[in-house]
Amino acid sequence: MTVKLLNVSKRYGKDFSLKNVSLTFETGKIYGLLGPNGSGKSTTLKMIAGLVYPNNGTVEVDAEEVTRKICKKVAYLTELDMFYPSFTVGNMIEFYASQFSDFDMEKAENLLIDMKLDRAKKIKQLSKGNRGRLKLVLALSRKTQVLLLDEPFSGLDPMVRDSIVKSLLSYINFDEQTVIIATHEIDEIEPLLDEVIVIFQGDIIGQKNVETLREEEGLSVLEWFKSTMVQMEGN
Ligand SMILES: Nc1ncnc2c1ncn2[C@@H]1O[C@H](COP(=O)(O)OP(=O)(O)OP(=O)(O)O)[C@@H](O)[C@H]1O
Numbered sequence: 004m005t006v007k008l009l010n011v012s013k014r015y016g017k018d019f020s021l022k023n024v025s026l027t028f029e030t031g032k033i034y035g036l037l038g039p040n041g042s043g044k045s046t047t048l049k050m051i052a053g054l055v056y057p058n059n060g061t062v063e064v065d066a067e068e069v070t071r072k073i074c075k076k077v078a079y080l081t082e083l084d085m086f087y088p089s090f091t092v093g094n095m096i097e098f099y100a101s102q103f104s105d106f107d108m109e110k111a112e113n114l115l116i117d118m119k120l121d122r123a124k125k126i127k128q129l130s131k132g133n134r135g136r137l138k139l140v141l142a143l144s145r146k147t148q149v150l151l152l153d154e155p156f157s158g159l160d161p162m163v164r165d166s167i168v169k170s171l172l173s174y175i176n177f178d179e180q181t182v183i184i185a186t187h188e189i190d191e192i193e194p195l196l197d198e199v200i201v202i203f204q205g206d207i208i209g210q211k212n213v214e215t216l217r218e219e220e221g222l223s224v225l226e227w228f229k230s231t232m233v234q235m236e237g238n
Contacts, residue, residue: 034181037185038201047185050062053077078150078151088126092137096141110144143174156168
């Protein structure tokens with residue numbers, strides 16, 4: 004399912020969060036959205052999720068202009084916690100299953116085991132890292148064609164990040180899903196990515212195919228990202 008931003012601008016007061024951005028995300032690919040703090044990564048994802056509307060331009064998912072109703076087609080893992088603290092892990096799973104008809108209970112049960120989460124634990128008793136794991140369980144258990152992950156590794160310790168990146172691979176449906184991941188953890192995420200996009204102060208300043216980058220330029224994503232940022236700072 005194609006996701007398209009066409010000449011999208013978003014202003015907060017007099018400051019731009021996105022400036023005339025056009026991007027196309029294709030089915031079956033995993034995109035990394037990279038950029039320094041405050042560059043517009045989360046704003047881009049929120050627009051695709053129908054949580055923020057552009058001042059100019061259009062955002063489309065599957066040729067449908069995005070409104071709040073798009074949540075039926077788009078799974079979104081936010082950087083923020085949006086849990087009911089008195090719920091248990093199990094309650095939260097049941098709540099999601101009741102909200103989204105595409106929620107796959109079997110997948111959720113497997114993910115809970117993989118993520119070593121206890122169904123009976125109250126959310127307010129979970130550590131930050133375990134709340135991060137629960138967010139991943141909730142987003143990955145939906146059978147949507149678009150999956151948006153905003154800082155999916157936030158709060159996870161470096162020792163488990165690698166294994167979680169690997170388990171992500173087994174839960175993404177590559178034939179059908181378009182996946183967009185906004186992150187600062189470039190090294191960890193690199194093995195997952197097909198395409199990388201760099202946003203800087205609301206502008207798209209670079210886009211590359213990861214394989215081409217490695218084969219033709221001999222660069223890792225992190226090396227390319229750093230050189231792109233150095234060029235911007237030199238201007
Ligand atoms: N609700 C809001 N009200 C006012 N300004 C906002 C709001 N949301 C975002 N912004 C501003 O828009 C710009 C882009 O923010 P955004 O959260 O998209 O960046 P980001 O790249 O995701 O940053 P980070 O890496 O720190 O999460 C920032 O300058 C931010 O302060």
